[in-house]
Amino acid sequence: MRYLLIVVLGWLPLLAAAVDFDDSTRSLPLGRVMHVFEDRDGNASIAQVSAPSFSEHFRPHQADVLNAGYSTSVFWIRLDLRYTAKPSATPRSWLLELAYPPLDHLELYLPDSAGGFYLAQRTGDALPYSSRQIEQNNYLFELPFVPGHTTTAYLRLHSQGSVQAPLTLWSTEAYLEAQPTRLYVLGLIYGVLLGMLVYNLFIYLSVRDTSYLYYILYIASFGLYQVSVNGAGVAYFWPDNPWWANASTPLFIGAAGLFGCQFARSFLRMAQHSRAFDGLLKLLMVSGGVVMLLSLVSSYGLALRLATALALLFTVSIFAAGLYAWWRGMRVARYFIIAWSAFLLGGLVNTLMVLGYLPNVFLTMYASQIGSALEVGLLSLALADRINTMRNQQAQALRETGRALEMLNQQLANSNRLKDEFLATVTHELRTPMNGVIGSLELMQTVSMDRELAQYQHTASAAAQDMMGMVDDILILTELQAGRLSAQNAPFALRGLLQELRAKYAAAALSKGLYLNLDAPADLPEMLIGDRHKLALCLGYLLDNGIKFTHQGGVMLQVRGRLQGPDVLGLSISVSDSGIGFDRLAEPGLYQRFFQVDGSMSRQYGGLGIGLAICRQLAELIGARLQHESNPGQGSRFELGLSLALSQPQALSRQGLNRG
Incomplete structure (x- = not known):
């Protein structure tokens, strides 16, 4: 009898502490009806803690949620639950939910038939997702109850991170009915985050401001941190990787701190406003990188504690930097502060909850997500204001640049005019002494000279002629630039012009061992109306270039004609050579003034590099089209196409030309 009394007295505290519920109960928060024992050494076993004599070590819990913060202790929770349905009711199962996914280790012990307790379930995010009895991101256990009986259950909790245990007993129907609301809230939060990312991505692609790139990151x-801490990551993305399930949380916190600080530095232009705040944000960026590294190479507990401290410092520092920029008169800082206040307040509340200073309820658990959802709407004001400010600055810069360019264009026009006038004056002045030099050298030919002196005279005369040619080229170029030249049409003999060109350049070709052939059909009309002088100049430049850049073979001057009407002849005059040619890379600058295909050509081949530029302008002046084709090492072909009036249309019937 004495032993029976001892047993009854030992179990009496347990019976007195049991909480009643019945079929009308939909959900029962267990925070204030459970008993907690903190095992600082972690050595207690289920046999020890379930012994009647050990019940005095359990303390009634006075808060809605067990929140021990970062603790290395093992926590035992005892639940005494009595199902008070009618005795005739059948046994029924209820759902026990622990709504804190980041918990590392969780063990559930239920009574066995021998009066002891057995391990009914072992799970946690340090184990694969398949270890859960019911696959949910929160921990969910099925508890059997017999009407009128008290069921005692023990939970053993241990984690390197924050230890929290928001426990609720649910009826199956109530739990299923509550899930849509919870899923809608999480879906809204993740949808807002995704919307923020896509929205800012479009902003970045539009304005190319790196601030938005940092914000996207x-x-x-x-x-990703929210996905990790809310259990969605282990449920959908890495269910069989417990190591990454733990490491990802501090890693993403560190990444958020790193990119968030860089975004604030760029958006608020801290380097310009405050070197102190800029240095502080750089230090936090380095700390974020260190946390990311430690999350991969060190213990999860150390990395998570440092990440939490970083989150607090990040929250305060960003807010202070925004206030400072606002105080310095930065326009976008006020919108930045308003937008970030909501997010930072939510992050601060969530961090304080993790540290154990605030209770774990729905608002504190999802405070950072709710704050971020509010931020997207508020930050749009800052983004819009930033874009408007940038547009105004760009418009002002464009106006100032336009005025500067207009002044520069006027200066360039004046400089070009003065340059052309100077070149025209110089060339005119050079012609007089050069004519004297050339005349004197020609008179020397009438004087008897020995062979050596005659050679000197010949060399000097050739050099003077080349110099005179350059002077004439520059004079023509300046007159073309000044617009003082125009087409002067008059009757001329085409065949005579071609023969003169061949005779003029034959000696130069012969001196290099080249041929200079003329291919002109015999049935070409003799007399045409056009600007003979400018046509001869244009063809002369092409022949001179062909001879200059050809070492073997020769140059061909080819003419073809086709009637385009009763008194109009279409001419195609081409100059082909077997010289060095050029590739397409040289084509854009081919007709520029003072341009050589190869910089060394000015030394090897001589010349000013203005022949083709003059040739094209002369061709346009007389209504001709200048085209070319070339291959390196195979030569070049320049074709001049123009239409000229016939001087004697009545003689066409005797010509062998076809009408076009």
Whole structure:
């Protein structure tokens, strides 16, 4: 009898502490009806803690949620639950939910038939997702109850991170009915984060401001952190990787701190406003990188504690930097502060909850997500204001640049005019002494000279003629630039012009061992109306270039004609050579003034590099089209196409030309 009394007295505290519920109960928060024992050494076993004599070590819990913060202790929770349905009711199962996914180790012990307790379930995010009895991101256990009986259950909790245990007993129907609301809230939060990311991505692609790129990376890091801490990551993305399930949380916190600080530095232009705040944000960026590294190479507990401290410092520092920029008169800082206040307040509340200073309820658990959802609407004001400010600055810069360019264009026009006038004056002045030099050298030919002196005279005369040619080229170029030249049409003999050109350049070709052939059909009309002088100049430049850049073979001057009407002849005059040619890379600058295909050509081949530029302008002046084709090492072909009036249309019937 004495022993029976001892047993009854030992179990009496347990019976007195049991909480009643019945079929009308939909959900029962267990925070204030459970008993907690903190095992600082972690050595207690289920046999020890379930012994009647050990019940005095359990303390009634006075808060809605067990929140021990970062603790290395093992926590035992005892639940005494009595199902008070009618005795005739059948046994029924209820759902026990622990709504804190980041918990590392969780063990559930239920009574066995021998009066002891057995391990009914072992799970946690340090184990694969398949270890859960019911696959949910929160921990969910099925508890059997017999009407009128008290069921005692023990939970053993241990984690390197924050230890929290928001426990609720649910009826199956009530739990299923509550899930849509919870899923809608999470879906809204993740949808807002994704919307923020896509929205800012479009902003970045539109304005190419790196501030938005940093913000995109920050949002991505923060969103992945939420996926990790809310259990969605282990449920959908890495269910069989417990190591990454733990390491990802501090890693993404560190990444969010790193990119968030860089975004604030860029958006608020801290380097310009405050070297102190800029240095502080750089230090936090380095700290974020260190946390990311430690999350991969060190213990999860150390990395998570440092990440939490970083989150607090990040929250305060960003807010202070925004206030400072606002105080310095930065327009966008006020919108930045308003937008970030909501997010930072939510992050601060969530961090304080993790540290154990605030209770774990729905608002504190999802405070950072709710704050980020509010931020996207508020930050749009900052983004819009930033874009408007940038547009105004760009418009002002464009106006100032336009005025500067207009002044510069006027200066360039004046400089070009003065340059052309100077070149025209110089060339005119050079012609007089050069004519004297050339005349004197020609008179020397009438004087008897020995062979050596005659050679000197010949060399000097050739050099003077070349110099005179350059002077004439520059004079023509300046007159073309000044617009003082125009087409002067008059009757001329085409065949005579071609023969003169061949005779003029034959000696130069012969001196290099080249041929200079003329291919002109015999039935070409003799007399045409056009600007003979400018046509001869244009063809002369092409022949001179062909001879200059050809070492073997020769140059061909080819003419073809085709009637385009009763008194109009279409001419195609081409100059082909077997010289060095050029590739397409040289084509854009081919007709520029003072341009050589190869810089060394000015030394090897001589010349000013203005022949083709003059040739094209002369061709346009007389209504001709200048085209070319060339291959390196195979030569070049320049074709001049123009239409000229016939001087004697009545003689066409005797010509062998076809009408076009």
